[in-house]
Amino acid sequence: xxxxxxxxxxxxxxxxxxxxxxxxxxxxxxxxxxxxxxxxxxxxxxxxxxxxxxxxxxxxxxxxxxxxxxxxxxxxxxxxxxxxxxxxxxxxxxxxxxxxxxxxxxxxxxxxxxxxxxxxxxxxxxxxxxxxxxxxxxxxxxxxxxxxxxxxxxxxxxxxxxxxxxxxxxxxxxxxxxxxxxxxxxxxxxxxxxxxxxxxxxxxxxxxxxxxxxxxxxxxxxxxxxxxxxxxxxxxxxxxxxxxxxxxxxxxxxxxxxxxxxxxxxxxxxxxxxxxxxxxxxxxxxxxxxxxxxxxxxxxxxxxx
Amino acid sequence: xxxxxxxxxxxxxxxxxxxxxxxxxxxxxxxxxxxxxxxxxxxxxxxxxxxxxxxxxxxxxxxxxxxxxxxxxxxxxxxxxxxxxxxxxxxxxxxxxxxxxxxxxxxxxxxxxxxxxxxxxxxxxxxxxxxxxxxxxxxxxxxxxxxxxxxxxxxxxxxxxxxxxxxxxxxxxxxxxxxxxxxxxxxxxxxxxxxxxxxxxxxxxxxxxxxxx
Numbered sequence: 001x002x003x004x005x006x007x008x009x010x011x012x013x014x015x016x017x018x019x020x021x022x023x024x025x026x027x028x029x030x031x032x033x034x035x036x037x038x039x040x041x042x043x044x045x046x047x048x049x050x051x052x053x054x055x056x057x058x059x060x061x062x063x064x065x066x067x068x069x070x071x072x073x074x075x076x077x078x079x080x081x082x083x084x085x086x087x088x089x090x091x092x093x094x095x096x097x098x099x100x101x102x103x104x105x106x107x108x109x110x111x112x113x114x115x116x117x118x119x120x121x122x123x124x125x126x127x128x129x130x131x132x133x134x135x136x137x138x139x140x141x142x143x144x145x146x147x148x149x150x151x152x153x154x155x156x157x158x159x160x161x162x163x164x165x166x167x168x169x170x171x172x173x174x175x176x177x178x179x180x181x182x183x184x185x186x187x188x189x190x191x192x193x194x195x196x197x198x199x200x201x202x203x204x205x206x207x208x209x210x211x212x213x214x215x216x217x218x219x220x221x222x223x224x225x226x227x228x229x230x231x232x233x234x235x236x237x238x239x240x241x242x243x244x245x246x247x248x249x250x251x252x253x254x255x256x257x258x259x260x261x262x263x264x265x266x267x268x269x270x271x272x273x274x275x276x277x278x279x280x281x282x283x284x285x286x287x288x289x290x291x292x293x294x295x296x297x298x299x300x301x302x303x304x305x
Numbered sequence: 306x307x308x309x310x311x312x313x314x315x316x317x318x319x320x321x322x323x324x325x326x327x328x329x330x331x332x333x334x335x336x337x338x339x340x341x342x343x344x345x346x347x348x349x350x351x352x353x354x355x356x357x358x359x360x361x362x363x364x365x366x367x368x369x370x371x372x373x374x375x376x377x378x379x380x381x382x383x384x385x386x387x388x389x390x391x392x393x394x395x396x397x398x399x400x401x402x403x404x405x406x407x408x409x410x411x412x413x414x415x416x417x418x419x420x421x422x423x424x425x426x427x428x429x430x431x432x433x434x435x436x437x438x439x440x441x442x443x444x445x446x447x448x449x450x451x452x453x454x455x456x457x458x459x460x461x462x463x464x465x466x467x468x469x470x471x472x473x474x475x476x477x478x479x480x481x482x483x484x485x486x487x488x489x490x491x492x493x494x495x496x497x498x499x500x501x502x503x504x505x506x507x508x509x510x511x512x513x514x515x516x517x518x
Contacts (some may be wrong), residue, residue: 022475044487048432050403051384051421052428053425054407054410054426059500062493063497064497108500112499112500115495116492116497117492161384165387203349209421209423213350214383250466273440286473287469289464304458
């Protein structure tokens with residue numbers, strides 16, 4: 001039996017053929033090394049993200065989250081739900097907060113869920129994957145499986161918005177959260193304490209509909225990483241990852257810059273440090289190749305430790 | 306939708322603040338704003354907003370109904386939550402902005418072809434169709450929302466990104482034909498339909514037709 005078990009809510013972008021498919025792969029290999037068992041919530045649905053507010057009612061969005069909670073409670077009772085996506089986690093936390101505060105909203109949500117034969121009972125906990133790492137396991141335990149320390153890899157820890165605000169990771173400040181830097185250091189990388197764009201917004205889903213405005217954000221995020229001599233940017237959010245990696249070529253095309261900064265997930269750093277292959281760490285899933293990490297992933301280390 | 310706007314105008318007369326308090330998600334918080342301006346200075350796209358959240362709150366109190374509801378401003382919210390965590394009065398500003406935008410859309414007052422509004426509608430339609438987002442279909446809907454020619458132009462401009470994502474196995478044309486989704490998507494859609502009915506009942510709205518209703 002695994003040391004720790006959780007109900008897993010991967011979210012839409014992490015699915016096979018999705019824009020964060022490599023995130024899921026790296027999380028799986030990381031969790032395997034940490035003896036953490038994640039069981040997908042059967043038949044989970046989209047959380048509605050932060051963008052669906054024009055087309056939906058607030059209640060409908062709570063129903064989306066509550067359906068996942070109800071399914072989790074039914075099939076995986078007693079297990080905390082773990083989300084890897086910042087927006088999924090945030091949406092879930094908001095639903096819990098709102099439903100806990102209002103018996104009317106709770107009753108309404110359950111009246112709607114009844115149509116799907118489900119019932120949501122209060123008491124669900126939804127956690128972000130990094131909360132599981134830093135709170136349940138702790139940095140010391142996370143350092144133990146390291147077989148390939150990320151020596152000489154300078155990593156700009158880009159926390160972004162939604163794992164940081166409005167809920168954040170317990171004990172961290174909104175303006176300068178340290179958990180990502182600590183994770184980077186734990187696996188032997190070199191974090192950048194003075195990375196100015198740590199908690200800036202990448203433009204979120206507005207990269208789709210207001211690309212110029214988002215590209216301005218992305219340019220700052222990447223250029224600041226260059227200023228500090230970073231080899232790679234690391235983030236806990238699938239939308240941050242996609243936006244910051246994918247639109248660099250657009251910025252280059254429009255502005256004549258030469259941005260080419262790889263962007264990876266914390267789980268990929270951990271997976272590589274734990275001996276994961278290119279594929280296991282999802283390092284084959286990038287447009288801008290994270291060369292230094294790929295070199296470490298293919299490097300053979302002696303078995304003795 | 307125009308009818309609903311007239312109804313609300315009749316009902317609330319010159320008291321737009323009262324209207325916001327009763328009809329907009331988290332609207333009852335608006336009167337708590339003390340006009341410090343921290344939200345305006347913290348906003349990601351702040352320089353692009355015609356009216357910052359601070360101004361919008363004051364405009365609501367001043368009864369500037371049409372100016373507020375027809376504004377592009379709320380639609381520039383990236384949901385970064387910076388304003389919300391910094392607000393000394395702890396107003397849920399992000400939610401209020403979403404609520405105002407949603408209400409403006411519901412009344413038919415939101416600017417036509419507002420890109421974020423259109424994207425938001427496409428997103429909701431997309432994710433409730435099967436219960437999960439189909440990124441490829443969503444992207445195509447967004448790019449082609451202004452017509453075939455402009456869609457083709459956008460796709461052509463971004464072709465290298467598309468190719469990059471394809472080789473990175475993060476985008477696959479098969480998504481056009483096979484989609485991820487919930488097994489019980491009918492149950493999900495029934496629940497959402499019910500939720501819309503309940504919301505309409507509570508707020509005194511007419512139920513808006515959706516893909517699942």
